[in-house]
Amino acid sequence: MSTPSRKRLMRDFKRLQHDPPAGISGAPQDNNIMLWNAVIFGPDDTPWDGGTFKLTLQFTEDYPNKPPTVRFVSKMFHPNIYADGSICLDILQNQWSPIYDVAAILTSIQSLLCDPNPNSPANSEAARMYSENRREYNRRVREIVEQSWTAE
Amino acid sequence: MDAEAGGEEERPRDDEILAFHNQIRAADAEKLEFVGDKEPLSVLAAEYASGSPVFKAKVEKLGQTYVAIRRARGDGNCFFRSFMFSYLEHLLVTQDEVEVARVERSIEECKKTLIDLGHAEFTFEDFLVIFVEQLQSVIQGRETSISLETLIERCRDQYVSNYVVMFFRFVTSGEIRRRTDFFEPFILGMSGMNVVQFCRSAVEPMGEESDHVHITALSDALGVPVRVVYLDRSGDTDDKPAEVNHHDFIPVGSPQTTVDPFVVLLYRPGHYDILYTKQE
Numbered sequence: 001m002s003t004p005s006r007k008r009l010m011r012d013f014k015r016l017q018h019d020p021p022a023g024i025s026g027a028p029q030d031n032n033i034m035l036w037n038a039v040i041f042g043p044d045d046t047p048w049d050g051g052t053f054k055l056t057l058q059f060t061e062d063y064p065n066k067p068p069t070v071r072f073v074s075k076m077f078h079p080n081i082y083a084d085g086s087i088c089l090d091i092l093q094n095q096w097s098p099i100y101d102v103a104a105i106l107t108s109i110q111s112l113l114c115d116p117n118p119n120s121p122a123n124s125e126a127a128r129m130y131s132e133n134r135r136e137y138n139r140r141v142r143e144i145v146e147q148s149w150t151a152e
Numbered sequence: 153m154d155a156e157a158g159g160e161e162e163r164p165r166d167d168e169i170l171a172f173h174n175q176i177r178a179a180d181a182e183k184l185e186f187v188g189d190k191e192p193l194s195v196l197a198a199e200y201a202s203g204s205p206v207f208k209a210k211v212e213k214l215g216q217t218y219v220a221i222r223r224a225r226g227d228g229n230c231f232f233r234s235f236m237f238s239y240l241e242h243l244l245v246t247q248d249e250v251e252v253a254r255v256e257r258s259i260e261e262c263k264k265t266l267i268d269l270g271h272a273e274f275t276f277e278d279f280l281v282i283f284v285e286q287l288q289s290v291i292q293g294r295e296t297s298i299s300l301e302t303l304i305e306r307c308r309d310q311y312v313s314n315y316v317v318m319f320f321r322f323v324t325s326g327e328i329r330r331r332t333d334f335f336e337p338f339i340l341g342m343s344g345m346n347v348v349q350f351c352r353s354a355v356e357p358m359g360e361e362s363d364h365v366h367i368t369a370l371s372d373a374l375g376v377p378v379r380v381v382y383l384d385r386s387g388d389t390d391d392k393p394a395e396v397n398h399h400d401f402i403p404v405g406s407p408q409t410t411v412d413p414f415v416v417l418l419y420r421p422g423h424y425d426i427l428y429t430k431q432e
Contacts, residue, residue, distance in 0.1 A: 004278065011274040064275075065314065065358070082165070090353070094170055097356035098318055099325070101275050120166055 005063040009033050012102040024106045026057070034059045036068075038106055042145060046114045047138040051145035055085075055109070057102065064098035067091070070105065077144045079116040079127035087112070088122040185308045187237045188223035190428065196221060209394035210383055214418075218381075220428035221418060228359035231366060231417070231424045232317040237307045238415045238426045239376060244290040244303055252287050258375045259284065265326040265373075279319035282312060318358065324366050325351040327373035338365055361422065364399075371401040377413035381427060383420045 010033065016026055026038030036057040042048030054073040060066060070092055072085035080088040091100060091108055100108075121127035129137040164172075193215050200207045222237070224230040243252060259280065266276055286306065289298045298306070306312045328335045332347045339350045342365070354360045371378045381398040400413055416427040 008274070008278065011272075015272055015274070065318075086167075088166055093167055095353055095357050097321070097352075097358070098279070099271070099275060099322060099356045101272060122165075 003061055005059065005061045006033050008064055009059060009102075015101060016103050019103075021103050021107050021110075023110060024103065026102055026106060036102070038102075040106060040110050040113070043110065043114055047141040048113050048145060051148045053148055055106075057105070064100075067093070067096040067100075068102075068105070070109065074148050075144060077123070077126050077140045078113065079118055079121050079123055079130050080112060081126075082122040086122075088117075088120050184223060184225045186225050186227075186229075186233055186310075186313045187304065187307045187426075188225075190220050190222045192220055193218055204385070206385055206387070206394050207383070210396050213394060213396045214381070214383070214427075217430060218416070218418075218427045219430050222426040222428070224423075224425055226423055228361045229314075229317045231362035232320045232370075233307070233313065234417050234424045234426045235320065235370065235376075235378065235415060236313070236316050237303075238417070240286055240290050240303055240307070241300065242414045243287070244292075244298075244300060247292060249291055252291060255287065255374055255376065256284065258373065259323075262323045262326055262373050265330045266322060269326060269329055271322075271326075276319070276322045279315050279322060282315040283319045286312070286316065314358065320370055321356055321358070323373045324369045325355045327369040328355065328365065331369075331372075335365060335369070362424070364401075367401050372403045375403045375406060376415060377402050377406065377411070379413040379416045380419050380424075381416065383418060 009028065013028060013033075016024075023041040023043065024038070026036050029035045029037060036059070038055045038057060040053045040055065042051030042053070052074075053076065055070060056073055057068040057070050059068045070087055072081060072087065074085075076085065082088070087109060089108060089112055091097070091105070116127070116130060118127055118131055126137070126140070129140065193211075196211050196214070197208075200211050222234075224234045224237075242248075263273075263276075263280065267273060285296075286303075288294070289296045290303060291297065307316075328339075328351055329347055336347050339345060339347055342363070343350055343354065345353070350365075355366060367378055367380065370376075378401040379398055380401070381396060383396065386397065387394055402413075412429075416429060418425045418427045
């Protein structure tokens with residue numbers, strides 16, 4: 001069935017195929033336009049460099065009026081990412097606007113990796129380490145990067 | 153250490169707090185339609201009957217110029233919602249096809265602005281199309297023409313109403329960012345944010361309240377003058393009669409500086425409703 005949200009998601013997909021932002025890829029699952037798999041590559045020249053982080057995006061018929069539920073499938077260590085992979089990011093919650101498409105969502109998550117918001121910690125250990133012991137924090141991030149290559 | 157970890161378990165997550173907050177807000181908002189019925193101005197007098205003398209005096213003063221009020225739901229979109237209804241109703245009543253053609257040219261400019269700012273057309277075109285459909289349907293004598301009753305229904309319909317509000321938010325954000333140099337001093341002084349942060353947090357999300365920056369930007373971008381009548385505590389002194397202030401937002405480059413705006417809104421701190429002017 002072709003609803004406004006499904007039609008919009010097809011256009012999101014076309015844009016991501018033809019004009020993908022650097023370090024990002026995403027596509028709907030074979031038989032379900034409402035559920036997407038995506039990969040964010042860790043930005044170059046940062047501790048995240050080389051990481052390939054998998055996510056899922058679950059959309060509802062309210063998209064683009066409501067944001068998708070976005071979750072990391074790969075194990076993460078980041079001040080704003082919960083243990084279950086869900087993400088504490090304003091544009092995915094109270095600051096959502098239909099002005100964002102899937103490319104913009106994934107780009108925002110990518111920049112969150114290197115630019116955490118210490119004021120809304122989802123992982124208090126990562127948040128504490130980020131502000132108090134950056135060397136140890138970076139070491140933990142490197143571990144996560146290595147795990148991202150092998151984990152299923 | 154354990155106690156601390158336990159404490160974290162207890163605390164609801166940000167998204168849970170937010171969901172709860174939204175739930176309260178939604179329940180509260182649904183007591184009123186997105187746009188209410190047209191009510192005589194006397195309902196305001198009743199509202200302030202036991203209120204402060206300055207409000208009472210101002211409400212009486214309002215009655216000299218205005219006859220009726222139509223309330224908008226207090227869901228943070230009340231300025232955009234009031235503007236939508238007031239503007240479309242004016243076009244329906246006056247059948248001003250010249251104005252419809254003029255605003256359609258302004259919409260084309262808004263579209264160019266958004267594309268120049270890097271937005272993919274598909275992110276805003278559904279919202280734009282819904283607004284243009286409403287503009288065309290208020291002109292009578294066409295297959296798609298609608299009555300005032302239908303216009304009211306549509307402005308109360310979640311889909312149509314929210315899509316038009318969202319289109320206005322796109323237009324407002326685009327105009328502010330296109331004229332960063334003009335808007336930045338106001339925005340910095342008011343919020344301490346830069347233009348991009350302001351648009352991202354105070355313009356683009358649904359439910360974020362509007363103030364003079366939003367009104368200026370929307371009025372300029374669409375070329376539609378707006379009058380805002382202020383019902384507040386200003387001039388609260390015993391020795392002079394209360395004056396009701398208003399401010400006219402006249403679009404930049406508009407030739408109609410001497411014309412009274414036909415979109416007239418009543419502002420009470422934190423909220424906008426629609427006002428109806430007395431006809432001669």
